[in-house]
Amino acid sequence: xxxxxxxxxxxxxxxxxxxxxxxxxxxxxxxxxxxxxxxxxxxxxxxxxxxxxxxxxxxxxxxxxxxxxxxxxxxxxxxxxxxxxxxxxxxxxxxxxxxxxxxxxxxxxxxxxxxxxxxxxxxxxxxxxxxxxxxxxxxxxxxxxxxxxxxxxxxxxxxxxxxxxxxxxxxxxxxxxxxxxxxxxxxxxxxxxxxxxxxxxxxxxxxxxxxxxxxxxxxxxxxxxxxxxxxxxxxxxxxxxxxxxxxxxxxxxxxxxxxxxxxxxxxxxxxxxxxxxxxxxxxxxxxxxxxxxxxxxxxxxxxxxxxxxxxxxxxxxxxxxxxxxxxxxxxxxxxxxxxxxxxxxxxxxxxxxxxxxxxxxxxxxxxxxxxxxxxxxxxxxxxxxxxxxxxxxxxxxxxxxxxxxxxxxxxxxxxxxxxxxxxxxxxxxxxxxxxxxxxxxxxxxxxxxxxxxxxxxxxxxxxxxxxxxxxxxxxxxxxxxxxxxxxxxxxxxxxxxxxxxxxxxxxxxxxxxxxxxxxxxxxxxxxxxxxxxxxxxxxxxxxxxxxxxxxxxxxxxxxxxxxxxxxxxxxxxxxxxxxxxxxxxxxxxxxxxxxxxxxxxxxxxxxxxxxxxxxxxxxxxxxxxxxxxxxxxxxxxxxxxxxxxxxxxxxxxxxxxxxxxxxxxxxxxxxxxxxxxxxxxxxxxxxxxxxxxxxxxxxxxxxxxxxxxxxxxxxxxxxxxxxxxxxxxxxxxxxxxxxxxxxxxxxxxxxxxxxxxxxxxxxxxxxxxxxxxxxxxxxxxxxxxxxxxxxxxxxxxxxxxxxxxxxxxxxxxxxxxxxxxxxxxx
Numbered sequence: 001x002x003x004x005x006x007x008x009x010x011x012x013x014x015x016x017x018x019x020x021x022x023x024x025x026x027x028x029x030x031x032x033x034x035x036x037x038x039x040x041x042x043x044x045x046x047x048x049x050x051x052x053x054x055x056x057x058x059x060x061x062x063x064x065x066x067x068x069x070x071x072x073x074x075x076x077x078x079x080x081x082x083x084x085x086x087x088x089x090x091x092x093x094x095x096x097x098x099x100x101x102x103x104x105x106x107x108x109x110x111x112x113x114x115x116x117x118x119x120x121x122x123x124x125x126x127x128x129x130x131x132x133x134x135x136x137x138x139x140x141x142x143x144x145x146x147x148x149x150x151x152x153x154x155x156x157x158x159x160x161x162x163x164x165x166x167x168x169x170x171x172x173x174x175x176x177x178x179x180x181x182x183x184x185x186x187x188x189x190x191x192x193x194x195x196x197x198x199x200x201x202x203x204x205x206x207x208x209x210x211x212x213x214x215x216x217x218x219x220x221x222x223x224x225x226x227x228x229x230x231x232x233x234x235x236x237x238x239x240x241x242x243x244x245x246x247x248x249x250x251x252x253x254x255x256x257x258x259x260x261x262x263x264x265x266x267x268x269x270x271x272x273x274x275x276x277x278x279x280x281x282x283x284x285x286x287x288x289x290x291x292x293x294x295x296x297x298x299x300x301x302x303x304x305x306x307x308x309x310x311x312x313x314x315x316x317x318x319x320x321x322x323x324x325x326x327x328x329x330x331x332x333x334x335x336x337x338x339x340x341x342x343x344x345x346x347x348x349x350x351x352x353x354x355x356x357x358x359x360x361x362x363x364x365x366x367x368x369x370x371x372x373x374x375x376x377x378x379x380x381x382x383x384x385x386x387x388x389x390x391x392x393x394x395x396x397x398x399x400x401x402x403x404x405x406x407x408x409x410x411x412x413x414x415x416x417x418x419x420x421x422x423x424x425x426x427x428x429x430x431x432x433x434x435x436x437x438x439x440x441x442x443x444x445x446x447x448x449x450x451x452x453x454x455x456x457x458x459x460x461x462x463x464x465x466x467x468x469x470x471x472x473x474x475x476x477x478x479x480x481x482x483x484x485x486x487x488x489x490x491x492x493x494x495x496x497x498x499x500x501x502x503x504x505x506x507x508x509x510x511x512x513x514x515x516x517x518x519x520x521x522x523x524x525x526x527x528x529x530x531x532x533x534x535x536x537x538x539x540x541x542x543x544x545x546x547x548x549x550x551x552x553x554x555x556x557x558x559x560x561x562x563x564x565x566x567x568x569x570x571x572x573x574x575x576x577x578x579x580x581x582x583x584x585x586x587x588x589x590x591x592x593x594x595x596x597x598x599x600x601x602x603x604x605x606x607x608x609x610x611x612x613x614x615x616x617x618x619x620x621x622x623x624x625x626x627x628x629x630x631x632x633x634x635x636x637x638x639x640x641x642x643x644x645x646x647x648x649x650x651x652x653x654x655x656x657x658x659x660x661x662x663x664x665x666x667x668x669x670x671x672x673x674x675x676x677x678x679x680x681x682x683x684x685x686x687x688x689x690x691x692x693x694x695x696x697x698x699x700x701x702x703x704x705x706x707x708x709x710x711x712x713x714x715x716x717x718x719x720x721x722x723x724x725x726x727x728x729x730x731x732x733x734x735x736x737x738x739x740x741x742x743x744x745x746x747x748x749x750x751x752x753x754x755x756x757x758x759x760x761x762x763x764x765x766x767x768x769x770x771x772x773x774x775x776x777x778x779x780x781x782x783x784x785x786x787x788x789x790x791x792x793x794x795x796x797x798x799x800x801x802x803x804x805x806x807x808x809x810x811x812x813x814x815x816x817x818x819x820x821x822x823x824x825x826x
Contacts (some may be wrong), residue, residue, distance in 0.1 A: 002004075010042070010159065011608065020717065027120075029428065034059065034130075038625050053190050057790070058723075060655065068645075071206040074458070075354045077078060080172065080173060080174045080175050080176075080179040080182070080183075081172070081173040082170055082171075082172045082173075082192070083171060084169075084170055084171075084172065084175075085162060085163065085166050085167050085168070085169050085170065085171050085193065086167055088159075088162065088171050089165070090117050090156070090159055092173060093155060093158070093159040093162075093195065093197065094155050094157050094197040094198070094401065095117065095156050095159055096155070096307075096308040096309075096384060096405070097117075097120050097288040097308075097309075097384055098117060098291055098307045098308065098309075110450050116157075118285075118289050118291050118292055118307055119285045119288070119289050119292070120156065120160050121153075121274075121278060121281050121282045121285060121303065121304075122278070122281045123153065123157050123169060123270070123278055124275050124277060124278060125146075125157060125269075125270060126160070126161070128268060129144070129157065129158070129161040130161065130164070130165060130266060130708055132144055132266055132268070132474075133161060133165050133166075133227065133229075134165070136225075136227045137165075137191075137225060137227070140220070140225045141219070141220035141225055141226050141227060142227050142228070142266065143229075143264055143265040143266065143478035144158075144198065144227070144228070144229050144230070144265065144266050144268060145229040145230045145231070145232060145237075145262070145265035145266065145267055145268070146158050146229075146230070146231045146232075146268050146269075147231075147232055147233075147234050147237050147268070147269050147270065148231070148269065148270030148271070148272070149232065149233060149234060149272055149303055149409060150233060150304040150310075150405045150406045150409040150410070151302075151308040151310050151405070151406045152269040152270045152271065152272045152302065152304055152305070152406070153270060153304035154231045155197055155231055155271060156304075157356075157442070158197075158229055158231060161229075162193055162195075162229065164190075164785070166193055166227075168190075168191075169190060169191045169192060169193055170188075170189075170190045170191070170192045170193070171192065171193045171194075171195055172192050172193065172194050172195065173195050174194070174196070176201070176202070177201070177202045177203075177211045179216055180194065180202060180211040180219075181211075181215060183219065184215055184218050184219050188224040189224075189228070190224060191224050191225040191226070191227075192224065192225075192226050192227075193226075193228075193229055194219075194226060194227070194228045194229070195229060195230075196229065196230030196231070197230065197231050198226060198231060198232070199230035199231060199232040200232060200233075200236050200240075201340070202230075203240070203258050211220070211261065212260070212261060212265060212529075213257075213260040213261055213534075216228065216264065228265070230265070233409055234269075235409075235412070235413075237262065238604055240258045240262055241259050241262055241263075251451045257529065257530070272302040272304075272305065272495075273302050273575045274302065274303055275444055275535070276545050278303075279296075279303075280460075282295070282296055282303055283296065291307060292307070295307050296781055298311060298545070303405070303664045308384070308406065309380045309384055309406075310406045310410075312380030313380060313384070313386060313406050313407050314325070314406075314407075315408060315753065316328070316375075316376075316380060316386050317329075317386065317407065317411075320375065320822075321361070321370070321372075321375075321667075322356065322360050323352070323356070323364065323368045323369070323456060324371075324372040324375045324376060325355075326352045326353075326354075326355035326356050326360075326372075327348060327352040327369075327372045327373070327376060328376065328386055328387075328403075328407070329355050329411075329415075330348060330351035330352045330355055330424075331343055331348065331351075331387065331401075331403045331407075332403065332407060332408070332411030332412070332415060333351075333411075333415065333420055333421075333424060334347075334428070335403055335408045335411070335412070336411070336412050336415060336420075337420075337428075337440065337441060337444040337779075338440050338443075338444065339428075339437050339440050339444075340378070340430070340437070340440070341432070341434045341436065341437040341442060342390045342399055342400035342401070342402065343387070343400050343401045343402065343403065344399070344431070345369075345373070345398075345401075346431060347399065347400075347427075347428075347431040347432065348369075348373075348401065349369045350427045350430070350431055351424060351427050351428070351431070352369065354423045354424050354427060355421065356419045361717050362420075372511075373387070373401075376401075377389055377401070382406050382702060384406075385404065386403070386404055386407060386518065387401040387402070387403060387769075388401060388402045388403075388404060388406070389401060404454045416747050416778075417745075417778065419777045419778070419813075420777070420811075422811045422812060425445065425450070425453050425811050428441050429441065429453060429456065429457050429460075435461045435464040435466035435469065436461075436464060436466065437468045438457050438458075438460055438464070438466070439457075439461045439466055439468060439472070440467065440826045441459040442454045442457035442461060442473075443472060444779060445457065446458075446472070446476055447776075447779045448777055448778075448779050448809065448811075448813075449785040449808040449809045450808060450809055450811050450816075451476070451806075451807060451808030451809075452807075452808070452810075452816060452818065453811065454476060454479055454808075455476065455477075458470075458472060458473035458475065458476070462489075462492070462493070465496070467493045467496035467497055467498035468493070468498055468501075469493075469500060469796075470489050470490065470492055470493025470496065470498060470501055471493050471498050471500040471501040473488065473489050473502060474486045474487070474489040474490035474501065474504060474505075475491075475504060476494065477489060478508060479786075479805065480805060480806045480807075480808075481802065481805065481806055482806070483508070486508060487505070487509050487510075489515075490504050490505040490508060490509060491505060491509065494517055499521075499526070499527070499529050500523065500529055502514075502517050502518070502528065503515065503528045503529060503530060503531065503536070506518060506536055506540060511540050511543075511544050514540060515537055517539055518533050518536055518537050518539070518540075521533045522534060522537075531564070532557065532562050532563060532564070534553055534556060534557040534560070534562060534565075535553075535554070535557050535562065535564070535565060535568055537553050538550045538553035538554045538557065538568075541553060542572065550572075550616065554568070554572065555569075564589075564594060564596065566585055566588050566589040566592055566594060566597075566722050567585075567586070567594050567596050567597045567600075569585055570582045570583075570585035570586045570589060570600065571600070572599065573585060574600065574604075579604060579607075582600075582604065583604040583605065583608070585768040586600050586601035586604065587601055588619075589601075590617065595621055595626050595647075596626060596696040597630075598618070598620070598621035598626060598629065599621075600616055601617055602614040602617050602618055602632075602633065602636055603636060605617070606636055606640050611640070618633045618732060625666075630649065630653065630658075633649070633663070634646045634649055634650055634658070634661070634662050635665055637649070637662075638662055638665045638666045643662070643666050646662045646665075646666070647659060647662055647663070648664045649662075656675055656676070656678075656679050657686075657690055658671040658692060659672075659675050660673075660675045660676055660694070663675065664694055664697075668693065669698055672694060673691055673695075676690050676691040676694075683826065685710065685711065685713045685714055686709075686714070688707040688710040688711045689707070689714060689719065691704070691707045692704040692707035692708045692711055692719070692722065694708065696722065701726060701729060701730075704722075704726070705726055708722045708723050708726060708745070709723070720739070720743050720750055721750050721752065723739060724736050724739050724740050724743075724750040724752060724754075724755055725752045725754040725755070726748070727739065728752065728754035728757070728758040729754045729758070731758055731761070731762075733758055733764075734757065734761060736755055736758065737755075740755060740771075744771075744774075744775070749775050749778070749784070751771070751772065751775060751784045751787065753787065753791060753826065755789060755793060756768060756787065756791040757795065760791060760792065760795045760797070761795070763822075763824055765792075765797070765800075765822045766822065768788065769788070769804075769815065769819075770813075770814075772784045772785055772787075772788045773809055773812075773813030773814055773815075774813055776809055776813060777809075777811075777812075777813045785804070785808070785809065788801075788804070789801040789805045792804070796824075797822065798822045800819040800821075800822060801816055803819055803820060804819060
């Protein structure tokens with residue numbers, strides 16, 4: 001198998017032979033003048049007779065040679081693929097290339113340094129994967145998600161599981177979220193695995209073609225079994241599942257949409273380090289694989305990380321010259337902003353300059369960037385390189401580079417608390433041209449409350465045809481109080497086809513115009529990302545006092561059997577005080593299989609004294625998998641004075657916390673604390689935490705304090721925040737502020753309403769704004785700035801809050817416009 005360079009060199013030779021043959025033929029056949037040398041005529045015969053077939057044969061040999069597979073990481077084709085599992089190779093799966101013990105020798109000889117993948121080391125999760133996949137096959141569908149750090153071996157484990165269990169199946173390799181929507185519209189001939197390596201590339205991102213829970217359910221409804229198999233990094237998994245900074249609004253709803261996809265997946269955690277049995281399996285394989293033997297010798301990294309070249313990647317960054325280090329750091333920071341597009345040479349060159357000091361710039365050679373690129377694309381021991389070339393339209397051309405996965409993950413961790421250089425924002429806004437990348441950059445600026453950059457970049461992305469940028473820009477303008485501009489932008493984005501924008505326009509725009517947009521969606525059969533179209537029309541009519549028209553829409557939605565239509569109609573009746581009729585509709589919703597109606601129906605039944613019917617509905621909800629059922633049923637029992645039954649049910653769950661909650665709900669706080677105390681005496685640290693929470697909820701702050709101190713053993717996320725709040729509530733800033741700064745230095749933001757209020761009351765507002773600015777520059781969803789504006793407003797600084805809300809911060813983290821007087825209000 002020849003590589004592309006040999007192929008083109010031999011092609012040039014064949015063309016040269018063909019040219020010589022053509023010259024001989026023309027000289028022989030076309031003789032406009034007598035040949036002056038006797039040897040020329042026979043020479044022309046030889047050239048024509050020999051070189052023509054030689055060139056022809058050489059050309060056939062060249063182009064019948066199988067093409068070498070794409071180099072690891074080289075993006076040659078981004079189209080989706082549906083292929084038999086028997087044809088599914090590790091490279092297509094995204095398995096990292098492994099180190100080569102003879103890489104340097106091969107490189108010196110001009111050979112491909114890559115070797116075959118190392119023997120697979122059996123992992124502790126293999127049997128769990130087999131079992132879960134077998135159950136998914138029996139059910140006719142499933143979703144398995146392997147959660148693990150980069151180079152932990154999750155992709156290889158998933159690949160081996162597919163090859164072991166599904167040889168008769170097809171596998172679908174999507175290139176984007178839209179491909180999954182496409183798959184849902186196809187007639188599948190065979191059972192199919194949907195391969196979602198790096199799942200975050202396919203999650204809902206406010207676009208209409210993203211994968212969502214509904215798409216997955218639609219695929220599972222097909223006659224052929226479909227199993228989703230994905231991988232994701234733990235930090236991204238936790239980020240998507242963590243509560244949003246703001247509990248309301250579209251950003252929170254989008255996060256709920258992503259969480260909805262993740263929650264239907266069965267998680268399998270893949271650890272970085274090996275268990276004792278895995279180490280034994282690795283040692284057995286090391287006898288015949290020198291790469292595994294070398295990985296076992298390295299005590300700093302896990303076996304899979306060594307095999308993937310992680311130590312060499314980190315060393316390449318740490319020990320690079322100043323120019324290469326600047327290049328790598330720039331790439332890491334760009335990825336920290338979640339900009340996923342190809343890193344073009346122009347972008348990297350400009351961004352690298354931001355990380356060089358004046359002396360380094362002055363001493364740079366004319367080819368500093370080219371040397372740095374050469375350094376970064378050099379394979380480390382035959383495995384991956386720091387930067388992986390991305391092919392252009394032609395063979396041999398490079399459109400840009402990808403940063404190695406491991407460095408993306410590692411760099412995000414070690415630079416998590418490093419503020420971005422001020423100049424990088426200007427460079428990125430100039431050098432990025434893809435509308436999706438621009439939207440992500442604008443989003444990163446918006447999260448930091450850098451409104452000036454965010455607005456300009458959103459508008460540029462919108463002008464390039466990205467309607468979703470209009471959606472997010474509209475929301476930002478609305479938050480700033482620029483409501484007329486927000487509605488205009490949402491109107492434009494809606495006209496460009498953004499369903500998110502239409503949904504937002506229905507909340508913020510003129511009602512009649514919004515209803516007109518929604519009715520057009522009804523005629524085309526399109527849907528909205530979050531809500532049903534007809535039910536949204538009904539809600540708008542209700543909110544506008546047009547009750548008869550709303551009634552017609554609700555009943556039409558029920559007739560059309562729209563999802564949750566009966567339930568929402570029942571809620572409407574309950575809100576309007578028609579309880580008996582509402583109950584009948586809740587019961588109809590349950591008959592239609594809508595579990596969401598269980599709690600509401602039970603509450604109304606208990607009010608009417610129909611306890612047996614209510615208990616039957618609870619039992620049905622619990623048996624059908626409603627995880628919240630026991631919690632709300634215990635609450636109903638306590639409020640109905642059935643405390644003994646509530647306690648018996650809580651005890652049956654086997655958790656003392658449920659018993660404590662039931663007692664506290666019944667107002668028996670001291671009895672609940674006694675339950676927790678018994679667990680504390682047995683050494684249960686969580687009982688301290690539950691005691692502290694209960695005491696805080698009853699404003700018994702001083703009693704809660706020692707429990708919070710003990711809860712520190714659980715980690716700062718559980719009790720550090722409570723301690724900062726405790727000292728702030730008491731006005732003890734001399735303790736609260738050092739505690740806040742201690743955690744902030746460790747990357748944990750403990751800002752709270754209580755701390756903000758205490759600093760405002762102490763007239764330390766400039767210091768508070770500086771703290772909030774530093775926090776915002778880390779990119780915390782703009783939550784602290786939003787919180788600060790709210791606290792300033794509620795404490796009499798409404799004018800300052802309005803200026804900060806409207807103009808935001810600079811990239812240095814200070815107010816973009818000087819705030820009005822911050823003297824205490826009279």
